Amino acid sequence: MEEPLIGQLVRDNLPQIFEHCAQYDPEEITKLSDKEYCNEVFNLNWAFLATPAEAELIRQQDKNGKDRYWAPVYQVLDHEVRVTNHWVERKNHREHFLLYLAEKGLTPVGISSDAFDTQLTEITTPPPPPPATAAATESGSPSGARHKVHAIGNAQNSAVRNVLGRLGQESFTQKDWLTVKASFGHRCVYCSSGRQLVMDHAVPISIRIKTPGNKTLIKKALGEHRLGNLVPACRDCNTAKGQVRYDDYLRNQPELPDTAARITAIEAHMARHQYEPLDEGLSDEAAQEIMELLDRMREQIAETATMTAAAINETIALHTNP
Numbered sequence: 001m002e003e004p005l006i007g008q009l010v011r012d013n014l015p016q017i018f019e020h021c022a023q024y025d026p027e028e029i030t031k032l033s034d035k036e037y038c039n040e041v042f043n044l045n046w047a048f049l050a051t052p053a054e055a056e057l058i059r060q061q062d063k064n065g066k067d068r069y070w071a072p073v074y075q076v077l078d079h080e081v082r083v084t085n086h087w088v089e090r091k092n093h094r095e096h097f098l099l100y101l102a103e104k105g106l107t108p109v110g111i112s113s114d115a116f117d118t119q120l121t122e123i124t125t126p127p128p129p130p131p132a133t134a135a136a137t138e139s140g141s142p143s144g145a146r147h148k149v150h151a152i153g154n155a156q157n158s159a160v161r162n163v164l165g166r167l168g169q170e171s172f173t174q175k176d177w178l179t180v181k182a183s184f185g186h187r188c189v190y191c192s193s194g195r196q197l198v199m200d201h202a203v204p205i206s207i208r209i210k211t212p213g214n215k216t217l218i219k220k221a222l223g224e225h226r227l228g229n230l231v232p233a234c235r236d237c238n239t240a241k242g243q244v245r246y247d248d249y250l251r252n253q254p255e256l257p258d259t260a261a262r263i264t265a266i267e268a269h270m271a272r273h274q275y276e277p278l279d280e281g282l283s284d285e286a287a288q289e290i291m292e293l294l295d296r297m298r299e300q301i302a303e304t305a306t307m308t309a310a311a312i313n314e315t316i317a318l319h320t321n322p
Helices: 006-023 027-032 035-042 052-061 093-103 113-124 152-164 174-183 235-241 246-251 259-272 284-319
Strands: 074-076 079-083 197-201 207-210 216-219 230-234
Touching: 006 027, 006 074, 006 079, 006 093, 027 035, 035 093, 052 079, 093 113, 093 197, 152 284, 174 230, 197 235, 230 235, 235 246, 246 259
Parallel strands: none
Antiparallel strands: 074 079, 197 230, 207 216
């Protein structure tokens, strides 16, 4: 499937954004009409939405008389709005827009699910540090990292999530996830913020602890991608929490209100969806074995990628005219 340009991608996804606002998050209409919010979330110079009168005033005030909003007028709840047309690829508007859809639990229209998953991984996964040396291959090409080449860690992390997302027989839909967010009042489970909510694993996929001797100990916590382990969190809390359990994180945040009640609410959510964290049902030996299996898979992915790249380079060298 050929991906649409960013402007078309936005237009294709307007119906589900408006439906989400109308059914689950009416306050989002106000936020999308706020220029500062849209600059922070989308890197836009204009508000995502404007009333027809506001859009016309902006056009009149533009020194070149340019219209910054598309002509169609949409009715969302009690609002008549126009949508900004100021979407530019080079300003990373595509990345910001896709991340926004993901945070709202929406599946993009216009691109394949595989392409969406790949682009999201690129957006949310930091690049690994560069190698200490960049040895040259026999063909003279450097073997170090190249700009925009997918990090092998992306593939490894995706594989782990794929495996842990397939344990058991549970299935759930986008609507189920929206229902979970609604059950928490469309608020962050940790701080109650309603801004930029993302899908957080209450029990992380894995937890590793470094001892003073730099020896890695495995604490038995293997979160799964199951509805009972997914909770809404604002981006700030999601980042601050990192690879920490929900209860450990809240107990170490004295500035957050009602931490005990928040832990109880998350555990009630887990109980409703019959989710029992693996660390509560596994022996130390079983948890260790699972982590070793996942680590072995990571190593195999990296080795396979290295061997395949080397084999392709050899094939190219053999068949390239001198």
